[in-house]
Amino acid sequence: MSILKVARMGHPVLRQVAVPVKEKEIKTPEFQQFIDDMIETMHEYEGVGLAAPQVHRSIRLAIIEIQDNPRYKEEDPIGLQVFINPEVTVLSDKKSSYWEGCLSVPGLRGLVARPEKVKVKYLDRDGKAKELVGDGFLATVLQHEFDHLNGKLYIDSLVDTTKLVFEQEFDRYFTKDENEELDD
Ligand code: NI
Numbered sequence: 001m002s003i004l005k006v007a008r009m010g011h012p013v014l015r016q017v018a019v020p021v022k023e024k025e026i027k028t029p030e031f032q033q034f035i036d037d038m039i040e041t042m043h044e045y046e047g048v049g050l051a052a053p054q055v056h057r058s059i060r061l062a063i064i065e066i067q068d069n070p071r072y073k074e075e076d077p078i079g080l081q082v083f084i085n086p087e088v089t090v091l092s093d094k095k096s097s098y099w100e101g102c103l104s105v106p107g108l109r110g111l112v113a114r115p116e117k118v119k120v121k122y123l124d125r126d127g128k129a130k131e132l133v134g135d136g137f138l139a140t141v142l143q144h145e146f147d148h149l150n151g152k153l154y155i156d157s158l159v160d161t162t163k164l165v166f167e168q169e170f171d172r173y174f175t176k177d178e179n180e181e182l183d184d
Contacts, residue, residue: 004041004055009105011056015151018051018058020085026127035082035125038063045103049141051148054104060085062145066138078138084123086146091133092117098140099170100154109170111163112154114143 007013025031034057042050042063049064061084067077096116099109117135120142124130134142144154158164165174 001040002037003044004037006054006103007056009153013053013056013058014104014153016058017151018053018060018149020060023127026084047103049145051145053148060149064141064145082125086120086122088146089119090115091119096136097159098137100144102154105153105155107167109165109167110155111159112157113159114140118142
């Protein structure tokens with residue numbers, strides 16, 4: 001296991017459209033090891049998600065985990081999930097807003113409105129076809145992660161640029177009553 005280096009905004013890998021994972025590659029020890037390294041990296045930085053391009057691999061793979069995280073106690077827990085070649089369908093016209101953060105954009109938070117309910121079709125780490133429906137915070141985490149696979153960062157989708165702030169100022173000037181935080 002090893003902790004991987006996280007690409008920061010400005011690194012071209014974050015702006016590439018990632019390529020699909022080949023199904024025959026999924027069960028190889030190298031690929032499984034890479035998934036484990038991503039999990040360890042996400043835990044190290046206390047993220048709720050991580051996409052492969054953030055650790056310099058431009059492939060369609062992302063992980064999420066919303067549990068045992070002191071920063072998100074109030075959110076419904078979602079155990080560790082591995083998404084390979086995810087395809088998202090929006091299920092709701094309504095949007096919900098969350099203050100997002102990103103390990104690739106350290107020190108900042110931004111308010112983003114996204115569809116509040118989505119369905120994801122994907123392969124799990126055993127290569128099995130799965131589906132997941134997520135709403136609220138989970139829907140936002142899923143969309144944030146899968147945006148990474150298309151070369152997008154949350155700052156591209158801000159409600160407006162006055163809602164991009166440093167973490168310290170966020171804590172000082174923005175209440176958390178209406179919106180939750182997201183770090184991935
Ligand atoms: Ni991110």
